[in-house]
Amino acid sequence: MRSLREPIRRSFDRAVAPIVRMSETRANHLGSLFTDVLVGAALVWAGLYRTGAHPGMALLAFGMGLLAFSWVEYGFHRWLMHGQVPLLGPGHRKHHENPTGHDSMPFFLPPMILAVLVSLFALLMPVGDALLLAGGLACGYAAYGLSHAVIHVKRFRHPLGRRWAAVHHVHHYHPDANFGVTTPLWDIVLGTRYVRNQEGTERIKRA
Ligand SMILES: [Zn+2]
Numbered sequence: 001m002r003s004l005r006e007p008i009r010r011s012f013d014r015a016v017a018p019i020v021r022m023s024e025t026r027a028n029h030l031g032s033l034f035t036d037v038l039v040g041a042a043l044v045w046a047g048l049y050r051t052g053a054h055p056g057m058a059l060l061a062f063g064m065g066l067l068a069f070s071w072v073e074y075g076f077h078r079w080l081m082h083g084q085v086p087l088l089g090p091g092h093r094k095h096h097e098n099p100t101g102h103d104s105m106p107f108f109l110p111p112m113i114l115a116v117l118v119s120l121f122a123l124l125m126p127v128g129d130a131l132l133l134a135g136g137l138a139c140g141y142a143a144y145g146l147s148h149a150v151i152h153v154k155r156f157r158h159p160l161g162r163r164w165a166a167v168h169h170v171h172h173y174h175p176d177a178n179f180g181v182t183t184p185l186w187d188i189v190l191g192t193r194y195v196r197n198q199e200g201t202e203r204i205k206r207a
Pocket residue numbers: 095099148152168172
């Protein structure tokens with residue numbers, strides 16, 4: 001079994017090598033930030049256009065998408081990027097070694113995944129709500145990409161901005177804590193938030 005796995009892994013590595021190289025470029029990084037914002041805005045616009053008569057449902061679908069993405073952001077970062085998943089684990093390790101580098105998802109992947117999600121959601125709910133649910137996910141993803149880029153290149157003056165950015169900078173020193181970038185919500189819920197105790201020493205707060 002082992003002897004079969006190794007050639008398969010080598011073939012996979014060879015097949016994805018051009019995509020990995022492309023995902024390390026500045027053009028891909030900037031292109032994906034732009035594409036993600038554009039796709040999020042287009043999905044929300046199309047969803048609002050189709051929903052019309054149900055503003056409460058529209059808001060609920062968009063809010064659920066945002067909340068769902070905050071979970072995806074946490075789960076991917078904790079279990080996949082800090083795991084051994086090809087394209088995610090090694091790519092994320094490069095980001096920890098060089099936080100201002102350009103490693104990011106290939107720009108075409110998120111729109112492809114969102115297209116599949118819209119199709120699946122539309123089987124379960126009206127098309128307008130499916131677009132808004134996917135729009136919430138897409139806007140959450142765009143906010144994550146922009147937040148992560150800004151946190152590593154900007155020094156915030158406002159104390160709230162400094163505290164928000166510090167949560168992620170702490171993750172770079174303590175990779176087993178603070179997995180949420182846009183929000184600490186799931187770190188608080190699942191007990192992986194890095195906190196100072198009364199003695200002033202720091203620890204990961206377990207639930
Ligand atoms: Zn980072």
